[in-house]
Amino acid sequence: QDMIAICGAGKYAIGEINFLTSVISKFHQNPSLVSLFMSETKLKNGSSNFELRLVDALISLSHSQEERVMMKSCEGLMLCCAVDSEYLIDSVLSYTILIQDLVSRLCQRYNSFQSDPDLILSTNVSWNNQIQDNLAAVSDRATTRLLLWVDFLSLLSTSSHPTFSNKLNRHIVKVFFNSHILHDVRSKQPNTVLKALNTCIKIARSCFLLRY
Numbered sequence: 001q002d003m004i005a006i007c008g009a010g011k012y013a014i015g016e017i018n019f020l021t022s023v024i025s026k027f028h029q030n031p032s033l034v035s036l037f038m039s040e041t042k043l044k045n046g047s048s049n050f051e052l053r054l055v056d057a058l059i060s061l062s063h064s065q066e067e068r069v070m071m072k073s074c075e076g077l078m079l080c081c082a083v084d085s086e087y088l089i090d091s092v093l094s095y096t097i098l099i100q101d102l103v104s105r106l107c108q109r110y111n112s113f114q115s116d117p118d119l120i121l122s123t124n125v126s127w128n129n130q131i132q133d134n135l136a137a138v139s140d141r142a143t144t145r146l147l148l149w150v151d152f153l154s155l156l157s158t159s160s161h162p163t164f165s166n167k168l169n170r171h172i173v174k175v176f177f178n179s180h181i182l183h184d185v186r187s188k189q190p191n192t193v194l195k196a197l198n199t200c201i202k203i204a205r206s207c208f209l210l211r212y
Helices: 013-029 031-037 053-061 067-081 086-095 098-112 118-122 131-137 141-159 162-185 190-206
Strands: 039-042 048-051
Touching (some): 067 086, 086 162, 098 141
């Protein structure tokens, strides 16, 4: 717990991520260990505040400006969400902002995209490829950032515990589609409409939201 508490600042980011993912790997071997990594703080009103610092640290590290740190920490989150433990997944959903953070970043990347909407469909970017290769192949960084995140969410959804996957997908539909996409589809600006429609097509091709 003490070692996890100092993770997330990013000073030794890769080492911190390696440590956190090694802990998560133990969860896969023995899910009952999860309870040992919950932190409880008693509040003045007598109630308790629970924290899952391991996930909080990975969320913090996933916001790094260094692409390698961002990707490795996201992969750590993916590993965590795949643990076969209802207790862990319920704790992630109840005591962290992971889902809200992931969908918020999808919205931010979508809103930051101001390029030719056709790039969304003509560009192929895969999370599993090296980020350096993607950046070298795609001159428009906003396109890369958006499509990488779509691909990451697709991988996360398909590899996660069903409870987490269901919650993530529903939040994407509620926050991203019902607000941002529908708003842009209803606009009278051709490029904005095309951006929204092309993003929908790209997400549909990944299949992870088809039943929603």
